[in-house]
Amino acid sequence: METRCLSAADLDDWWHYYNRVGKPGPYHRPDYLQLLSGDFEHDDERPELFVLEDGDDVVYYPYIRRSLESVPFAEDTETDLGVYDDIVSSWYCGGPITSRDDGELCDRFAEAFDDHCRAENIVAEFLRFDPNEENHERFECLEPNFNRETVWVDLTAEEDAIWDGFEKRNRNAIRQAQDTAIEVTPTSDVGDYQAFHDIYSNAMDAKEASEHYRFDIDFFVDLLESDLGTLLIATYEDDVIGGAMLVHDEQIAHDYLRASNPDYWDLRVNNLLCYEAMMYMRETGRERFDFQGGRPGVFKFKKSFSPDRAELYLGRVRHMPEVYDDLVAKAEATGIETESGYFPAYRVEKSN
Structure with missing residues (x-):
């Protein structure tokens, strides 16, 4: 050994x-x-x-x-x-x-x-x-300790089966967003990176989020310019109104950082962003979409996309x-x- x-x-x-x-x-x-x-x-x-x-x-x-x-x-x-x-x-x-x-x-x-x-x-x-x-x-x-459930989606399933796995209220929200002028597309434009970083940072300020969830724009750019990251942005009348930043390899994609302009929440932009992110990762060959977990309100939203669950465990060791x-x-x-x-x-x- x-x-x-x-x-x-x-x-x-x-x-x-x-x-x-x-x-x-x-x-x-x-x-x-x-x-x-x-x-x-x-x-x-x-x-x-x-x-x-x-x-x-x-x-x-x-x-x-x-x-x-x-x-x-x-x-x-x-x-x-x-x-x-x-x-x-x-x-x-x-x-x-x-x-x-x-x-x-x-x-x-x-x-x-x-x-x-x-x-x-x-x-x-x-x-x-x-x-x-x-x-x-x-x-x-x-001595791992259970912390919370997480949500994941099997991207190898047929598209109809994935859709049927959504809760009814989520399907309705996605259809509502699809009937608007919102467009969701992957991007490699640094200007889009900056626009998303601004929206994300504003969201963290509004939530009074801890430093743990705050990142410099340089980190966004470095991650998105590597083969680890992809950004999908939601636009409405040529304005960036939200984005989903994904971290992935060839098999699995993670819902990493996501935020949108609250002025457009009534258009169900968040539901559409998640749906399009999943479908894009499926189209590019990924087999699993990991929504991860979250606090009760966040988890309620994420679980509307899939009945499949995993479990997050934590460990604390005093050496x-x-x-x-x-x-x-x-x-x-x-x-x-x-x-x-x-x-x-x-x-x-x-x-x-």
């Missing part, structure tokens, strides 16, 4: 291991984690990959590493937080992937990774397991519990809310 830890400087080897575990989807790809790092929650983020090899079998775990120098109380403590890090899995989802469904192999991985984290002064780890890979089932040793507890105490002393359920508790909540 051997282990390796790779960085963005080792992309050839990283791709090699990604292929060995069966190309598990865009959120696990090295180029996606490289694009996301630094634009997700903290400027000091960097992507890493930990690999365990056991003969022909591999456990593949990409994640984002962050220095504890970015916590707000770093300057108020005598502890040198520059020697400590924590990690978070890819977003929307990630977690370890194994080439063999073997609990013993996963247990050995968990033990080896815990040793690695202690040696590297990685205090804590937050995992979002992948509902499409169902990798929480293989890693019971990491250095004494250091973790000390950091929580220091955070609490400086006024940070440490009992909200956010993990790690010593950081200011950025996701919701």
Whole structure:
């Protein structure tokens, strides 16, 4: 049994291991984690990959590493937080992937990774397991906890079958939008990227969304100019009124970021955007459309597109519990809310 830890400087080897575990989807790809790092929650983020090899079998775990120098109380403590890090899995989802469904192999991985984290002064780890890979089932040793249901659509089904899977109110809303002058088309125009970014940013401001959901235009452009992203825009009388930003590989597409101008909601622009995004991904050969999950109101909208469900599980691991507890105490002393359920508790909540 051997282990390796790779960085963005080792992309050839990283791709090699990604292929060995069966190309598990865009959120696990090295180029996606490289694009996301630094634009997700903290400027000091960097992507890493930990690999365990056991003969022909591999456990593949990409994640984002962050220095504890970015916590707000770093300057108020005598502890040198520059020697400590924590990690978070890819977003929307990630977690370890194994080439063999073997609990013993996963247990050995968990033990080896815990040793690695202690040696590297990685205090804590937050995992979002992948509902499409169902990798929480293989890693019971990491004590995954159910978080929420997600919605997905089988794009290999006949178009009529997909349509029949929509709730009646959703079909009516799509027909209503189709009777208007709204047009939904894929685009590679940077001006459209900017227009969508403006609409998306305004939507986040209106919702008072956390920093977790806010991105610079450069991230939008970089992602959409890669082979990972596609933007469909909705236009009405030559004005961009909404868009759906998708992240995908050859098999699966994810409803990544989506927003529309509230002045046009009565025209059911959101329903039409989702429908056209699904159909475009189906036409271009994708087999699955992952709507992901969301808060109750968001989930109610998404589930109107499909009866199919998956499950999102989360993991919270304290690799250095004494250091973790000390950091929580220091955070609490400086006024940070440490009992909200956010993990790690010593950081200011950025996701919701």
